[in-house]
Amino acid sequence: MTRPQLTYRSWATALAALVTAAATALIGPAAPAQAAAVTFTNPLAEQRADPHVYRHTDGYYYLTATVPEYDRIVLRRATTLQGLATATERVIWRRHGSGEMGAHIWAPEIHFIDGRWYVYFAAGRTEDIWAIRPYVLESSAANPLDGPWVERGQLQPARSSFSLDATTFVHNGVRYLAWAEYAGSNSNIYLARAVNPWTYTGTPALIATPTYAWETRGYRVNEGPAVLIRNGRVFMTYSASATDASYAVGLLTAAAGSDLLNPASWSKRATPVLASDGRTGQWGPGHNSFTVAEDGSDVIVYHSRNYERYLGNGYDPLSDPNRRTRIQRVYWNADGTPNFGVPVPDGLTPVRLRSHDLPDRYLRHWEFRARLEPNVTNLADSQFRIVAGLSNASAISLESTNYPGYYLRHRNHQVWVERSDGSALFRQDATFTRRAGLADATKVSLESVNFPGQYVRHRDGLLYLEAVPDAAGRASATFALD
Structure with missing residues (x-):
């Protein structure tokens, strides 16, 4: 093995450690048992x-x-x-x-x-x-x-x-x-x-x-x-x-x-x-x-x-x-x-977002519309990577696993999975502040960065960005990371 190859491996190992540390910062500190994968x-x-x-x-x-x-x-x-x-x-x-x-x-x-x-x-x-x-x-x-x-x-x-x-x-x-x-x-x-x-x-x-x-x-x-x-x-x-x-x-x-x-x-x-x-x-x-x-x-x-x-x-x-x-x-x-x-x-490997109030159902995309469904056999439709926020590195964005470069974003208060067009508006729409779960602090809720106080929540099987003033709304805006 030549010295340049060893040097590259050392660099790659160090970079992987930095990426892991950054990912840990994005996902947050260790949650209580069974709270996150x-x-x-x-x-x-x-x-x-x-x-x-x-x-x-x-x-x-x-x-x-x-x-x-x-x-x-x-x-x-x-x-x-x-x-x-x-x-x-x-x-x-x-x-x-x-x-x-x-x-x-x-x-x-x-x-x-x-x-x-x-x-x-x-x-x-x-x-x-x-x-x-x-x-x-x-x-x-x-x-x-x-x-x-x-x-x-x-x-x-x-x-x-x-x-x-x-x-x-x-x-x-x-x-x-x-x-x-x-x-x-x-x-x-x-x-x-x-x-x-x-x-x-x-x-x-x-x-x-x-x-x-x-x-x-x-x-x-x-x-x-x-x-x-x-x-x-x-x-x-x-x-x-x-x-x-x-x-x-x-x-x-x-x-x-x-x-x-x-x-x-x-x-x-x-x-x-x-x-x-x-x-x-x-x-x-x-x-x-x-x-x-x-x-x-x-x-x-x-x-x-x-x-x-x-x-x-x-x-x-x-x-x-x-x-x-x-x-x-x-x-x-x-x-x-x-x-x-x-x-x-x-x-970073992806996670799934499982509904708090409908625990057999997962956030997934279908024809790029975000929805909540049970038994998602096309697993990758329900897997997302948590990455640094597109418009704010201290927040997060969720990138599709089987459509890299596509992100969970809100548009007209509906939630979609769409390819980034590089615009400032898209980056804002696809960036969320990770909060402790509104209905269960061991889980997570996703608050819009450009519409503070509005959260990703499910309603009638689809995902929306809305305010959640009551207990039912808070439950619908809370997800476990599996």
């Missing part, structure tokens, strides 16, 4: 792909990921998710100089199992860099950054073909191992019951194979399984297609009481749950993990690039180092299924 600043880490975050009982979050040199395993920890952005990173293991585990060190994951730390990773051989298999490291250290680490070798029984992306989870008291493996022309996902962290028993069950068009762009791929167990179901995300801008996240679902080793227990969603989005400037989201934020909300950790490139014309995505670790909140639909929305724009 934790927000993050993306990207969390430059040139870190296939990210895996583990939240441990010692109060730390641990992050490991693929480095672009494919030659080592790195680890960092922090007491907050955002703190991982600036945490010191340590090399805990390096590839062998020759032979097995000597090439293509990919996709590490860290887990704590029965009092010991384990890292799952993929590796090739120096004499055949594509002879990739899953391997396991073990450490009994209290702090896994300190090590030492013992090589437990290849996942056992040893796989005989290209295989990678091993992960582990426990469900109904049973530990499972899942991984991706090449078979014929496909990379499929397999599941087996674990005997110990590096050994499985029985014939692995093939639970997913690429069949849809969006899973077969460039290559026929299902890989990178990650598990989230909620609401009486086992959800397994996976990544599909080539690792360029075609890369996307899919979803498998099984009932919590079903036999997970029976392929018939799993259903696959026909469309991706997270995919490239030109409006938000993120391409190729994939290879994710899950963790829980400090406020108890579920979080997806994944990588993407901030430019659009595809296989061909000499472009090789595996030689492109610029996949970046990113995080954002997972929301839940009324039917109990996860909603990942879109890969949010770089910068």
